Amino acid sequence: MISGFVITKSLLGRRIGTAGDFVTHFYERRIKRLAPALILCVAVTSILISFFNPSAHSQLVTGMLSLVGMSNIHLYLQAVDYWGESARLNPFTHTWSLGVEEQFYLVYPALLWLVVARVGVRQALPRLIFAIASVCVISFVMFAALHDSEPAAVFYLPMFRAWELGLGCLIAVLPRPRLPILDKIPTTMLLFTLVAALFIPQNYAVLATFTVTVLTTLLIYQNVNRLRQIPLLTNPVALYVGRISYSLYLWHWPVIVLSLWTIGIHWWSWPVQVALIAAMAAASYHYVERPLRYSSWTKLRELPKAPALAVLAALAVVPLVYSNAASSRLYLGSRAVSSPVKLETLSIACGSARGTKLRPIGNSHSRRLNPVLNALAEKCGVEALSNQDALEVNYPDGTGINAHRARRAMAPLGPGDVLILLSRYFFLYDIPYLSSNGDLAHWQRTHREKIAEGYGLDSWLLELDDLLEKAQQRGIQTVLILPNVEFDSADAGVPQDLCSDQWFRLPSRSCDVSVTRSFLDRRFPERWFEEVAERERKWPNLHVFDPLPVYCPQTTCNRMVQGVNAFKDTHHLSPRGAMLMLEPFAAFLAQAGLLDGAGAERQQATRLSR
Numbered sequence: 001m002i003s004g005f006v007i008t009k010s011l012l013g014r015r016i017g018t019a020g021d022f023v024t025h026f027y028e029r030r031i032k033r034l035a036p037a038l039i040l041c042v043a044v045t046s047i048l049i050s051f052f053n054p055s056a057h058s059q060l061v062t063g064m065l066s067l068v069g070m071s072n073i074h075l076y077l078q079a080v081d082y083w084g085e086s087a088r089l090n091p092f093t094h095t096w097s098l099g100v101e102e103q104f105y106l107v108y109p110a111l112l113w114l115v116v117a118r119v120g121v122r123q124a125l126p127r128l129i130f131a132i133a134s135v136c137v138i139s140f141v142m143f144a145a146l147h148d149s150e151p152a153a154v155f156y157l158p159m160f161r162a163w164e165l166g167l168g169c170l171i172a173v174l175p176r177p178r179l180p181i182l183d184k185i186p187t188t189m190l191l192f193t194l195v196a197a198l199f200i201p202q203n204y205a206v207l208a209t210f211t212v213t214v215l216t217t218l219l220i221y222q223n224v225n226r227l228r229q230i231p232l233l234t235n236p237v238a239l240y241v242g243r244i245s246y247s248l249y250l251w252h253w254p255v256i257v258l259s260l261w262t263i264g265i266h267w268w269s270w271p272v273q274v275a276l277i278a279a280m281a282a283a284s285y286h287y288v289e290r291p292l293r294y295s296s297w298t299k300l301r302e303l304p305k306a307p308a309l310a311v312l313a314a315l316a317v318v319p320l321v322y323s324n325a326a327s328s329r330l331y332l333g334s335r336a337v338s339s340p341v342k343l344e345t346l347s348i349a350c351g352s353a354r355g356t357k358l359r360p361i362g363n364s365h366s367r368r369l370n371p372v373l374n375a376l377a378e379k380c381g382v383e384a385l386s387n388q389d390a391l392e393v394n395y396p397d398g399t400g401i402n403a404h405r406a407r408r409a410m411a412p413l414g415p416g417d418v419l420i421l422l423s424r425y426f427f428l429y430d431i432p433y434l435s436s437n438g439d440l441a442h443w444q445r446t447h448r449e450k451i452a453e454g455y456g457l458d459s460w461l462l463e464l465d466d467l468l469e470k471a472q473q474r475g476i477q478t479v480l481i482l483p484n485v486e487f488d489s490a491d492a493g494v495p496q497d498l499c500s501d502q503w504f505r506l507p508s509r510s511c512d513v514s515v516t517r518s519f520l521d522r523r524f525p526e527r528w529f530e531e532v533a534e535r536e537r538k539w540p541n542l543h544v545f546d547p548l549p550v551y552c553p554q555t556t557c558n559r560m561v562q563g564v565n566a567f568k569d570t571h572h573l574s575p576r577g578a579m580l581m582l583e584p585f586a587a588f589l590a591q592a593g594l595l596d597g598a599g600a601e602r603q604q605a606t607r608l609s610r
Contacts, residue, residue: 003165011112016116048254072097073156100156100157115127139159142160143163144206174221185218260498354380357414358376368575369420396467397460397463476541480536483524513559
């Protein structure tokens, strides 16, 4: 929002001229303002994260794409949850907002010129206000309407964020008549309300985003001509923070993420980490950003040599570190041991499984099955149709919105193929639950409100019956994997990647949390288990697999299973943890005749005769 205000003021404060001059001059100033400090930050951070993360390639891709304003597109295509583990451990996640801005400004200056060029700013003002306001309204309606169904797109893509930038553009061109009601609102009250709005729970993201944006808009609109009268914003510290704000933006997240990969963030470490963020930002501002921003790039002799050479060296380093081989060689830790399961030692009755297709669908949990299915493909020759969709095929889920995706997912399957259902059906829970990063989820919203809206167990069962009927008509076998272990402690939110023992990492007690089996048994209503068992008896093409004997054979379930860190967060399996399920899952499929097309038909005929 602030960016839209500042950029519009800057554009309208310059001579309009020709379209080429107007747009070219804007991009020239924008590149000089943003590029040098960004290049240096990406290069230094790419090297440092490669020291501590043995699999940093995806993160390095984010950094590379941030240099061309495309990191938000990459994060969207990777279906990255901004509040989840993959975002939390990526030192370049924060550059998504820079990408949104740059994509917005690819279009905005040219449109602004088209509106004002012929008649001048003053006469074009009504049309300009109408155009910007229209964009804001359309964008906000899209943002609010699709927030729940397409959260990744709404978060990362510019068409859903244009209303925030647009409000800043709007107040830059609106006339400022005296508004006694607005003038009577104390600025300090607006500031404190704005800070309080930052703590609105994530479950109310639309309300939180709208409230913060509108309050910021009101704050700027009310005080744009009297900012010098607000001591809180005009003292020397505040003014200096404002000057280095871009470098602060660039460096705050890399320092936090690198801390997570090494010593962690503790009460005793955060003062040092805050000081390091400030020092890196100040150095970036004084020795790179400011010297190169205010110098002529066309006159090489006038360029400050040290900053220019630093940026050129950084620009050369980034593509070198980007490669898998280079980043892997930089890693300073010991390598993780290989998978706990050796395929050559497994005894699996593959039968005539070759060519049988296995297709998992569900939420993020279905992707955790991919290592198991890939191993089965290597061992038995089955075809694993891994669930790598950016849009999850979560069905049944009790909402009805994913039925068409489920039909598309089943399209490649035929007689004897296997559809695998694996999700975390949290909206059916009888107890509160934690999100993947250990935060207490808003159970009242995902449980009680959904039931009030018609979602819940009955609708889930109807969807399951519908899916089983369609699968049976096509000869497709269906495996329902029951919910696995999840932890009731926020300590389990420490990602699995941070739990390997390394010389540069402080050990965390959160890496071996536990939960009681009785907690797991209380998650779902008893009727759910009864209905699932009844459908397994009723539908000959339904087979139910329970992973708890693998991951929780006793009354207490641990994150460490058979010496393996089996869970990457509060409820997702790690890749090595998933492989613990390979042998029992393969035995289950073989016993059900699902690794043998003819065997599946015989099993189905036997069950029908019962």
